[in-house]
Amino acid sequence: MAKKNLEESTISIVDSETPLEIPQQTEFYDIPTRFGSVPVDQAPLGWTIETRRRETKITKFEHAYPRIYLPFQEVQRVEFDYGDKFEPTELFPKGANRLFFGDNLHIMRQLPSKSIDLIYIDPPFFSGRNYNVIFGDKNEVRSFTDIWEGGMPGYLIWLNARLYEMKRLLKDTGSIYVHLDWHAIHYVKVEMDKIFGVDNFRNEIIWGYKLGGRPKDGWARKHDNILYYLRGSKFTFNADEVKVPYDSTGGYISSGRKMVGDKEYKIDPRGKIPEDWWDIPALNHMEKERIGYPTQKPAKLLERIIKASSNEGDVVADFFCGGGTTPTVAQSLNRRWIASDQSRIAVSVTQDRINRLVEEKLGKLFVVPDFTVENWGIYESPRLEKLPKNEFREFVIRAFGGKSESVSPNIHGVRYGVPLFVGEPTRNSRITKDDVAKFAEAIFKERRTNFGAMLGWNFAPDARKAAEILSARENKRIDFVRLNLVRLEDDNYRDHITTKHKDYNQLLSFIQPPEVRISYERISKLKYRFDVSESVSLNKDGIIANVQWDFDYKNRFSSSEGFAFLRDKKSGKPVLVVEYEFSSAGKKKIAFSVQDDQGGERTEIIEIEVK
Numbered sequence: 001m002a003k004k005n006l007e008e009s010t011i012s013i014v015d016s017e018t019p020l021e022i023p024q025q026t027e028f029y030d031i032p033t034r035f036g037s038v039p040v041d042q043a044p045l046g047w048t049i050e051t052r053r054r055e056t057k058i059t060k061f062e063h064a065y066p067r068i069y070l071p072f073q074e075v076q077r078v079e080f081d082y083g084d085k086f087e088p089t090e091l092f093p094k095g096a097n098r099l100f101f102g103d104n105l106h107i108m109r110q111l112p113s114k115s116i117d118l119i120y121i122d123p124p125f126f127s128g129r130n131y132n133v134i135f136g137d138k139n140e141v142r143s144f145t146d147i148w149e150g151g152m153p154g155y156l157i158w159l160n161a162r163l164y165e166m167k168r169l170l171k172d173t174g175s176i177y178v179h180l181d182w183h184a185i186h187y188v189k190v191e192m193d194k195i196f197g198v199d200n201f202r203n204e205i206i207w208g209y210k211l212g213g214r215p216k217d218g219w220a221r222k223h224d225n226i227l228y229y230l231r232g233s234k235f236t237f238n239a240d241e242v243k244v245p246y247d248s249t250g251g252y253i254s255s256g257r258k259m260v261g262d263k264e265y266k267i268d269p270r271g272k273i274p275e276d277w278w279d280i281p282a283l284n285h286m287e288k289e290r291i292g293y294p295t296q297k298p299a300k301l302l303e304r305i306i307k308a309s310s311n312e313g314d315v316v317a318d319f320f321c322g323g324g325t326t327p328t329v330a331q332s333l334n335r336r337w338i339a340s341d342q343s344r345i346a347v348s349v350t351q352d353r354i355n356r357l358v359e360e361k362l363g364k365l366f367v368v369p370d371f372t373v374e375n376w377g378i379y380e381s382p383r384l385e386k387l388p389k390n391e392f393r394e395f396v397i398r399a400f401g402g403k404s405e406s407v408s409p410n411i412h413g414v415r416y417g418v419p420l421f422v423g424e425p426t427r428n429s430r431i432t433k434d435d436v437a438k439f440a441e442a443i444f445k446e447r448r449t450n451f452g453a454m455l456g457w458n459f460a461p462d463a464r465k466a467a468e469i470l471s472a473r474e475n476k477r478i479d480f481v482r483l484n485l486v487r488l489e490d491d492n493y494r495d496h497i498t499t500k501h502k503d504y505n506q507l508l509s510f511i512q513p514p515e516v517r518i519s520y521e522r523i524s525k526l527k528y529r530f531d532v533s534e535s536v537s538l539n540k541d542g543i544i545a546n547v548q549w550d551f552d553y554k555n556r557f558s559s560s561e562g563f564a565f566l567r568d569k570k571s572g573k574p575v576l577v578v579e580y581e582f583s584s585a586g587k588k589k590i591a592f593s594v595q596d597d598q599g600g601e602r603t604e605i606i607e608i609e610v611k
């Protein structure tokens with residue numbers, strides 16, 4: 001029976017062996033006595049607490065969100081030429097900052113505890129009809145129905161599971177800022193009190209702005225709310241870094257004195273720490289900083305937060321990074337950073353913004369770490385085959401729920417004590433009878449066991465026969481697990497995942513980069529029209545969702561200004577035909593990165609003679 005199951009396995013969900021630090025439950029709902037009996041549940045929504053025979057059992061968010069250990073796939077490393085200056089750490093194993101594409105809950109669950117100094121998040125709010133779709137790609141919106149089922153409680157459980165991981169990731173001296181607005185702020189405050197502790201609440205910052213429409217019959221809603229909590233009693237707050245001059249309402253007088261009635265006060269010439277309401281202009285459409293979608297936050301806002309609550313070299317994280325404001329500002333202030341987003345387009349836009357920043361200014365000022373772009377749960381299949389053997393093995397074993405090893409040439413890992421063997425990376429490779437014989441011998445000699453599993457794309461008929469003979473004559477059992485690339489919409493995949501985790505059925509998929517077709521024509525002197533509208537997504541139901549253009553490609557993609565996130569003003573659809581006027585004639589390298597709405601992306605480079 002066990003054998004049959006294994007044979008039919010595909011890369012999929014696995015359980016964790018890594019224990020998660022469980023803080024004392026009471027720490028989570030420590031409501032001050034002066035509050036009396038607060039009419040809220042004591043535990044954060046989404047936690048189940050069972051008390052049996054005086055023993056308290058807590059199922060954290062695993063019930064709603066099972067633990068799924070899947071590997072990260074590095075799809076890119078953006079190099080700034082200082083790679084060797086940064087030592088690997090547990091959080092930055094390749095010495096590079098990290099930009100993740102995938103669901104942040106599962107990404108965070110794989111990062112080490114107490115490793116981050118500052119977290120800022122600006123999570124989306126999903127209300128029934130009018131939810132917050134920014135990039136419009138499938139991955140961004142796919143969890144929408146899951147989250148909103150059950151209304152506000154559903155949203156809170158979704159967010160709580162993530163806030164809980166953020167608490168785990170913060171260093172004891174860390175801080176967190178959660179940016180929301182009137183829709184959910186009051187509900188989330190209650191949950192944050194339970195998760196981080198009321199005593200760790202510092203401020204509710206009101207960010208006021210004037211931009212946008214106004215009702216004729218009421219007060220315009222012109223502020224957002226930012227909840228600021230600490231992880232513990234020690235923390236960073238760099239008052240001098242964020243002081244502002246006194247303004248007229250604060251009584252600024254250039255002589256450094258202020259009269260209140262007939263009393264004279266001295267004014268600190270360095271200014272004051274801002275109040276808990278911030279008057280920072282929202283980004284209007286003409287702003288240079290703007291990359292073209294509704295929820296982008298001004299860099300000034302992030303600057304204030306990052307300067308106050310972290311130091312140079314500290315780690316700043318944003319797990320809902322959208323257009324990448326946080327990592328970009330963190331980079332410019334010489335902090336290390338971690339960022340993630342579920343939308344591939346958001347990840348590309350972020351990547352591009354950081355690239356441009358480093359290229360324009362930073363390299364000259366700071367020694368800048370490289371950064372990697374890593375996928376979680378959505379994998380580029382062509383890349384998998386091209387991996388070096390050891391990385392391919394590690395990936396497969398991780399996806400299978402095991403741990404890789406490199407002690408013995410014929411045993412590549414273990415899972416629940418069972419030794420594993422992984423075949424070659426190429427799709428048409430096969431595991432042969434020789435492989436079976438070597439593996440059987442290794443597990444017996446080196447591990448004193450007669451049971452092992454071999455994972456590979458294909459198994460030669462003689463390999464199967466060899467396993468049968470070993471089983472019949474020597475009572476050795478070698479199971480075969482055939483690797484299979486499963487697509488999100490595949491029935492196979494659905495069956496496989498949904499029977500295991502009904503609550504969470506859309507997790508792992510393999511995608512193809514789109515097929516890119518380009519044509520171009522000269523329209524006038526130095527002016528050209530480029531057209532990629534014939535490009536097609538190779539993923540099921542996929543459509544091309546974004547194109548970024550770099551009209552002056554220099555070995556690293558960073559899009560030309562205004563050509564990163566182009567949308568048709570009326571339809572909101574991506575613009576696939578663009579016109580560009582070059583500043584001079586001659587040979588030009590043009591790069592364009594075409595993305596589909598499923599996470600597929602391909603960058604092509606062409607060379608043209610501009611006249």
Ligand SMILES: C[S@@+](CC[C@H](N)C(=O)[O-])C[C@H]1O[C@@H](n2cnc3c(N)ncnc32)[C@H](O)[C@@H]1O
Pocket residue numbers: 102103104105122123124132134140143295296297298319320321322323324325326340341342343346
């Ligand atoms: C409001 S936007 C953030 C905007 C950002 N602060 C900026 O200034 O550009 C929220 C982002 O969260 C992302 N998101 C939503 N659910 C997510 C999840 N489970 N994991 C990772 N990202 C997620 C969305 O794709 C969206 O880009």
